[in-house]
Amino acid sequence: MKRFFAAAVKGETGPERPSPFSQLVYTSNDSYVIHHGDLRKIHKAASQGQAWKLERMMKKMTMDLNIRDAKKRTALHWACANGHAEVVTLLVDRKCQLDVLDGENRTPLMKALQCQREACANILIDSGADPNIVDVYGNTAVHYAVYSENLSVVVKLLSCGADIEVKNKAGTTPLLLAIREKNNFIYFIFIHSIHQQLLEYKQKISKNSQNSNPEGTSEGTPEEAASLPERTPDKAECSVERTPDE
Structure with missing residues (x-):
């Protein structure tokens, strides 16, 4: 009972997993609720933004920067989800994998955009992250950027060859999503x-x-x-x- 209570204190209960056809697929972050028993030291340090701790760990031993936790998330996923740009820079400089997939086929770039962590997203895009990978819902990084109404990131993704004609499982392309959300600025960028x-x-x-x-x-x-x-x-x-x- 004590262990159960301690786990409840450390973790949080996430919302019910949405349908693939729901708009909530863009904003739901339930798979990234922290349960410390599921995480290794590298994941904990990355999720908490402890770049200094990661550097110290790297000096002491040879580390696999791409090691997964219980739900296939890497340290880079955790750093992006929580907006720790310094950790993202450190991991990228140490040549971690940029396009590794978590349990929902989401890349660190997708997590950065889903959680509206623009600084982290820009680091990954500038470092060559693939903008056209599709997650289990059929969404690409552009879908998440459009839904978050992040015009500057949309422009950057397009300049890097992002495909705006990919349909997710709801049959929606990034362009149609911009129209549905009545985002005239992003719609104009697409047309341009x-x-x-x-x-x-x-x-x-x-x-x-x-x-x-x-x-x-x-x-x-x-x-x-x-x-x-x-x-x-x-x-x-x-x-x-x-x-x-x-």
């Missing part, structure tokens, strides 16, 4: 990103056509190549306009 991609594609096609036909013997080719990307925005706009009605 799509427009830039279309322009780059058009320029690439035009350049390839010129290289394959430098003397211009076939006058119709550049115009035909340009017609496809020029028609594409209209189709994209139609699908976006229909979404709120649906």
Whole structure:
């Protein structure tokens, strides 16, 4: 009984696990409730932001920085979930794995965004974390950034090649999520990103056509190549306009 009471004091009872089709998948953090019996020393130090303690442990012995706790969470997961940027920097500098998955297939980057730890997320993005990994609910890092209305992180993720067309298990892409949440700024960023991609594609096609036909013997080719990307925005706009009605 005493052990049970002590565990109840150290831990907290999390909310009921949401359905994959619920919006709560973006904000629920029940799997990261601390039960110290489930954690190793490295996880405890990371969750509490004790960078000095981690450094001391690393000097004393060779440590596996990617070792998992009982729910497959690493020290980097714990540091990101609790917003300890100094610990994140330390672990990244010591070459820990950036894209390791926890029990719900969430990366440390996803945890940082889910828990609205922007500083930690920026460190991981700048260090090359993969923005397109999908968790058990079908969400990517961009889904979490959009839901948190973090415009600067969304822009950074897009600049790193994040895919905005991934559908989660509710059938929602980051773009549709921005529309549903009525976040006009993020919606504008997405449209701008799509427009830039279309322009780059058009320029690439035009350049390839010129290289394959430098003397211009076939006058119709550049115009035909340009017609496809020029028609594409209209189709994209139609699908976006229909979404709120649906």
